[in-house]
Amino acid sequence: MLLIKNVEIFDPRSIGKKNIFICFDKIAYISQRINIPDKNFPQVEILDGTGLKAIPGLIDLHIHINGGGGEGGFYNRTPELGLTKFTLNGVTTCVGLLGTDGITRNMEGLLAKAQALQSEGISTYCWTGCYDVPTRTLTDSVRGDIITVDKIIGAGEIAVSDHRGSHPSDEDLIHLACETRVGGLISGKCGVLHMHLGDGKRGLTPIFDVIENSDIPFENLLPTHLNRNSLLSRQCMEYLKMGGFTDITTGIKNENDDAISSSQLYQTILKENISPYHVTMSSDAGGSMPFFDSSGKLTKLTIGMPSTDIDSIRESIERGLSMELALIPLTLSPARFLKFPCKGKIAEGYDADLVLLDDKLNIHTVISRGKIMVQNYKPTAYGTFENK
Incomplete structure (x- = not known):
């Protein structure tokens, strides 16, 4: 599970700064406030989106x-x-x-x-x-x-x-x-x-x-x-x-x-x-x-x-x-x-495919099917035969 906090969302429309909760490979919840329970809840990775723009x-x-x-x-x-x-x-x-x-x-x-x-x-x-x-x-x-x-x-x-x-x-x-x-x-x-x-x-x-x-x-x-x-x-x-x-x-x-x-x-x-x-x-x-x-x-x-x-x-x-x-x-x-019903938009129930851009529109973070693939401008996942 992944929580992106305080990120400016373009879904592709501008919908303001919100939090995005990702569960497995789907966007589960989008809200201005999301509180994660302290007890009896799976571990959630927190990603600070302050100063970043989330696009599909x-x-x-x-x-x-x-x-x-x-x-x-x-x-x-x-x-x-x-x-x-x-x-x-x-x-x-x-x-x-x-x-x-x-x-x-x-x-x-x-x-x-x-x-x-x-x-x-x-x-x-x-x-x-x-x-x-x-x-x-x-x-x-x-x-x-x-x-x-x-x-x-x-x-x-x-x-x-x-x-x-x-x-x-x-x-x-x-x-x-x-x-x-x-x-x-x-x-x-x-x-x-x-x-x-x-x-x-x-x-x-x-x-x-x-x-x-x-x-x-x-x-x-x-x-x-x-x-x-x-x-x-x-x-x-x-x-x-x-x-x-x-x-x-x-x-x-x-x-x-x-x-x-x-x-x-x-x-x-x-x-x-x-x-x-x-x-x-x-x-x-x-x-x-x-x-x-x-x-x-x-x-x-x-x-x-x-x-x-x-x-x-x-x-x-x-x-x-x-x-x-x-x-x-x-x-x-x-x-x-192309009739991809759960892609192309940041919305609840859609696939968790997101790109976070900095203020110069450079790619800071990439999330594909709920998994972080790029973070802080660097790959976190590589192809099988790619030089890591």
Whole structure:
């Protein structure tokens, strides 16, 4: 049991200074005063939250947990992410996925890594598939994976408008979207088709075509990387105004001439009176971030990191957004969209996933599923093979 005393809470709304009582992996009680009995009561650890801000643990729905890359050859394969890469950056829930490489990285390995991270202390889920269409699955179908594998919540990341993808037709995407939707309906999961958008000429047009030519609801489609170029950013605004949901990549930081930072695009979206609950953010951590010239030749390769999530929150606040608005795309919005009913909010009965920030919005303490993972800016829990 854990009692956090005198901490300023953003749930993500500001609800003032209160005490938070955690029992096992749940938030049991929130009040301005909580008295622990002196006798006949289990031992309670006390954590002084004076001067700190409590926010929900971050939810990152797009992380290459078992590595990715390889566009520049085998030596460009990025490594698996250790536990502290998540916890030191406030990520307490993630959704792992494959990308370009569905051969040397496979669904069996992805699921094993997700199970490992869950055992080490954070909450994990998976998208089934990779860039390819037909995509790669554990069972004989996307629908089968979603229904029969607990951790799999939808399909992704399917490549659209990208020279590294398989250029799926409208019919291909509609079929995949139907598979994910029905899988979600039967299993009670979100059943989302999560789509990678590249720098191709068509941009979001294939997604517009799915909406126009099928009965798939917006709630079952989530395109990502929409801040990677000016075309996608413009189409993103149009898609949102139609009622769509979009994911913005925090790891994109004006590295290309017309790339837009996540905080910049988000601020533009809010100025158009679009609900923040139609926007999620994710880091693309663990995956390679390649740069190609006009002839398609690889010129540079970097690795995405989870630290860009908390950086985006800080940048949004620096741009004048409230703490509540800055937090929503990485907390309550993905929790609602992905149908995680007990995550994304600091409230009684919710999972005890919290991040305590200092006055400069640096991560002081991280609690995942009721266990302290980071305290006084340092890890208190490590992955099995991490250097302690």
